[in-house]
Amino acid sequence: MKIYPLLAVLCCFCSIQPLVAQQLHELIDQHIEQASPEPFAAESTDSEFLRRIYLDLIGQIPNTSETLEFLSDTATDRRSRLIDKLLEDSRYSRRMSEFFNVMLMERRGIDPDWQLFLTSSFNKNMAWDKMVQHMVSPDTSNETTRGSAYFLTKRLEKYGQNPTDFPGLARDIGRMFLGMDLACAQCHDHLFIDDYKQADFQGLFAFINNSFIRSDTDYPAIGMKPVKVRLEFNSVFEEGNFSTGPKLPGLSEIPIPEFIGGEEFAVEPNKETKAPGIPKFNPLDFLAKQLPTATNESFNLNAANRIWYLMMGRGIVHPMDLHHSDNPPSHPQLLSLMGQQLADNNYDIKWCIRQIALSRTYQRTGTITPSVANAKRHEYRVFSEKPLSAEQLMWSMLTATGQLNLIPPQTTTVGSDSTETQQEQLGESIDGIRTDFLDAYANPPREPETEFAPSVRGALFVLNGPRVLSWLPAKPGNLADLLNKQDREYADTLYLAILSRKPTLEETNYFNQYIGSHSDKTKAIEQAIWALLASNEFAINH
Amino acid sequence: MSSHQAPNPLCKPVEHTLSRRHLLGAGAAASAIGLGGLGGLVQPLVAEQMQQKEKQVLFIWIDGGMSQLESWDPKPNTHFGGPFRSIATSIPGVHISELMPKTSRIMHKLALDRGVCTFDNSHSAGVPRINRGDPKDRGVIYPYFGSAVANLMGPSDSGLPPYVWVKPGSGGFKYQDAGFLGPKYGALAIGEGEPPPNILLPESVDTQQNDDRNSLRKFANQQYSKTRPATFSEAQNFVFDTAHALMKRRSLFNEPAPKDIARYGDTPLGRDMLIGRKMLEAGVRFVKVNSYGWDTHGDNFNAHASLMPRFDQAFTAVVEDLDERGMLEHVLVIAMSEFGRTPRINGHIGRDHWPEAWSIAMTGTGIKQGAIIGETNTEGTWVTSEAHDIGHFFHTWFNALGIDSEHTEYINEGQPLPIANDDCSPIQELLA
Numbered sequence: 020m021k022i023y024p025l026l027a028v029l030c031c032f033c034s035i036q037p038l039v040a041q042q043l044h045e046l047i048d049q050h051i052e053q054a055s056p057e058p059f060a061a062e063s064t065d066s067e068f069l070r071r072i073y074l075d076l077i078g079q080i081p082n083t084s085e086t087l088e089f090l091s092d093t094a095t096d097r098r099s100r101l102i103d104k105l106l107e108d109s110r111y112s113r114r115m116s117e118f119f120n121v122m123l124m125e126r127r128g129i130d131p132d133w134q135l136f137l138t139s140s141f142n143k144n145m146a147w148d149k150m151v152q153h154m155v156s157p158d159t160s161n162e163t164t165r166g167s168a169y170f171l172t173k174r175l176e177k178y179g180q181n182p183t184d185f186p187g188l189a190r191d192i193g194r195m196f197l198g199m200d201l202a203c204a205q206c207h208d209h210l211f212i213d214d215y216k217q218a219d220f221q222g223l224f225a226f227i228n229n230s231f232i233r234s235d236t237d238y239p240a241i242g243m244k245p246v247k248v249r250l251e252f253n254s255v256f257e258e259g260n261f262s263t264g265p266k267l268p269g270l271s272e273i274p275i276p277e278f279i280g281g282e283e284f285a286v287e288p289n290k291e292t293k294a295p296g297i298p299k300f301n302p303l304d305f306l307a308k309q310l311p312t313a314t315n316e317s318f319n320l321n322a323a324n325r326i327w328y329l330m331m332g333r334g335i336v337h338p339m340d341l342h343h344s345d346n347p348p349s350h351p352q353l354l355s356l357m358g359q360q361l362a363d364n365n366y367d368i369k370w371c372i373r374q375i376a377l378s379r380t381y382q383r384t385g386t387i388t389p390s391v392a393n394a395k396r397h398e399y400r401v402f403s404e405k406p407l408s409a410e411q412l413m414w415s416m417l418t419a420t421g422q423l424n425l426i427p428p429q430t431t432t433v434g435s436d437s438t439e440t441q442q443e444q445l446g447e448s449i450d451g452i453r454t455d456f457l458d459a460y461a462n463p464p465r466e467p468e469t470e471f472a473p474s475v476r477g478a479l480f481v482l483n484g485p486r487v488l489s490w491l492p493a494k495p496g497n498l499a500d501l502l503n504k505q506d507r508e509y510a511d512t513l514y515l516a517i518l519s520r521k522p523t524l525e526e527t528n529y530f531n532q533y534i535g536s537h538s539d540k541t542k543a544i545e546q547a548i549w550a551l552l553a554s555n556e557f558a559i560n561h
Numbered sequence: 562m563s564s565h566q567a568p569n570p571l572c573k574p575v576e577h578t579l580s581r582r583h584l585l586g587a588g589a590a591a592s593a594i595g596l597g598g599l600g601g602l603v604q605p606l607v608a609e610q611m612q613q614k615e616k617q618v619l620f621i622w623i624d625g626g627m628s629q630l631e632s633w634d635p636k637p638n639t640h641f642g643g644p645f646r647s648i649a650t651s652i653p654g655v656h657i658s659e660l661m662p663k664t665s666r667i668m669h670k671l672a673l674d675r676g677v678c679t680f681d682n683s684h685s686a687g688v689p690r691i692n693r694g695d696p697k698d699r700g701v702i703y704p705y706f707g708s709a710v711a712n713l714m715g716p717s718d719s720g721l722p723p724y725v726w727v728k729p730g731s732g733g734f735k736y737q738d739a740g741f742l743g744p745k746y747g748a749l750a751i752g753e754g755e756p757p758p759n760i761l762l763p764e765s766v767d768t769q770q771n772d773d774r775n776s777l778r779k780f781a782n783q784q785y786s787k788t789r790p791a792t793f794s795e796a797q798n799f800v801f802d803t804a805h806a807l808m809k810r811r812s813l814f815n816e817p818a819p820k821d822i823a824r825y826g827d828t829p830l831g832r833d834m835l836i837g838r839k840m841l842e843a844g845v846r847f848v849k850v851n852s853y854g855w856d857t858h859g860d861n862f863n864a865h866a867s868l869m870p871r872f873d874q875a876f877t878a879v880v881e882d883l884d885e886r887g888m889l890e891h892v893l894v895i896a897m898s899e900f901g902r903t904p905r906i907n908g909h910i911g912r913d914h915w916p917e918a919w920s921i922a923m924t925g926t927g928i929k930q931g932a933i934i935g936e937t938n939t940e941g942t943w944v945t946s947e948a949h950d951i952g953h954f955f956h957t958w959f960n961a962l963g964i965d966s967e968h969t970e971y972i973n974e975g976q977p978l979p980i981a982n983d984d985c986s987p988i989q990e991l992l993a
Contacts, residue, residue: 553778555782556781
């Protein structure tokens, strides 16, 4: 009987693999913790974890009753139960649509069909490889998914006085799906990144340089002109003429079939409906077959890296679109393992998110103590702060002030006329609110939102903008109303509603004193709500 | 995407065609060499070079193309000279157009280069190219001069945003000028003299209440900072401080005094120049004042007869004001367009785009007052002196501001990038 505890202790120190396959989250912790001899931060507090997991999985802070419910839960499996609950919450697909929209479209705009594609995909937990297939080779016959074409069409729209940005589209396919920004290899082999060759860029370019936006549909749709010849290109450094057909980096070139003149089309162009012809050879079909596949390692690594970024605020390869030998992953074996497991698990995004969420690495505190004061972000020895996106700020401010209860629930996806009209009649719609928050906090189009860049614009919005200020005064059912009805313990209510935690003694005294002694209690309550909404602790996911 | 790479020491127009055609040949080789040579440069701490932190810039952008022949480089009684006469200035022997009587009296306060020779003759390519100092193509989008200065010199002690753009039309936060430096080095634009969005406290919050709520906010931030890393919080605090600095300067947007308007001119340019001066006085690092409507393909002479006096009045008033306040010692003033206008007068009595021979005026810190350099031929068609491209001017201006333009680089994602075209160098005759 006494031998068992001893064995258990021994097993902790030896590296014998247990017979049961380890879960990915355990492997994550092993890799992260073996990579650094320095100390790691302790586990997060329950309120720290609660706020973080709500923001990451459903895109908003918990409301007071959700917070109290979790903080009173003493079961040992309370965190994993909460993770599973949130993964099945209807707000999960909203959050993922918002996150992936920002990441994939980089604030180029919004489109109802694209929104439908994203939300329905995350609702059904569509596999990442299937989603990518839809994006690079959209199926126009499927009304639910065909908005995926927006990934291509929006990038082919002209903006300003710029010509149609085919190179930009080729670049973004490399960035978003392979983690390779080949822009600097457009005109010559990359000067600083030996791995990036001009032929890689041009091979990607040859998939899309004959594509165009279809004008005969009222949804985003991509057309393709018949491709007859290989793409010719020059280098600004090397003499000579080069050419390539469609080709993914590391894979072989796709031969361009020859057709007798007039026989290029499987379906001839229709002059009456203005539907363009469908060529027999469409490079995008091949892109959809070759790009999102388990044998394409870059695809797997990029997918794993981006899901890791979603949860950890930084890529294992960082920046995420510069994966090459001079910018190696911080934890190469871990990334490779995650890429492989993601492929083995049918590119199940939710599974991957769940595994990361279960890890000690994700659940570490963000509090700095002397032992982790020297921690680097890429070491994950302490949880790194992440800025809230414009959408997370919007939903969280709506939740914290209680304003969310005063807006009729948005029953359908963006773009549904009837709900919009209803909301407008009631004075405030989510779309109108979203526009204000994007104006204040979103990056300009085509700027990745991966670095924290607070702006004067955002500060002025929260200081003086009418939108948030109008949510502060008491209305039946909102936070100020609740506080007005209290005659003490204001700080508890404030902190639970806005910062999802109980206040410290110092905070309790400070805010109770401020509100309790103020000549105008109503005003003091508004001030206090505002101050916590405008605080750094609120603006950051920590 | 195209760009020229060949150095441009003498700027013969024929070479323009050549360099465009040889884009993939000799020019590219030159650029490769230039790039290789960068490895030896060290990145100095720009801040340490800034002995005088209060240096500022007033950049007057005359959009569309001011005619050099109706302004700085008149050629009266010649084939292309047009109807206007030239007048004497405060510098003996130097004449400018009769459309600039006020400027003629402060000529000794200015420096002028009449030997400007640049490339693009289209607005769409010329405006950004000139504003970026025509850097070599290194696969990145270079910042406009204002964003460059905002990045290299930072905001002044005033706490105000480093780059303010006073212009007709829309205002707001304009990130486009910043290029690869990123949106935070973009311009805060004051459109139609209107303050930026949300700059004014709403009626529901008075100053005392604003102080109160921000004390609470700062208390909350102090609590958070006790156990959290500083970086994000500091950035966040900085933007709130800047926002407050702007809010405190709401008087910058008050209706100006009638006597000031009378001196600057009751015109969009006059009013914007006045705001520009106030911004400089308030401590903004870089102020761009924008005038539109100078693209006179038709009726050039009536147009300039109408436009030039407005420029003359506003420009003279601001230079005199800055001089009177001792500010020319630390403010660099530049007045320029994206190109000049053709000597040839077209069928619509207009002048078209002419980058081959035009003029740029400047004064203020680091600039040699009274330096009138550069010459064009009798008909004003070509530069006969040593021609200066925009790259030379960027070097000159950076040096006037105390930035060693030949040994300072941006570092963009690990890529070192010269701050000014590395085939060019400062124009010493213009530097004090």
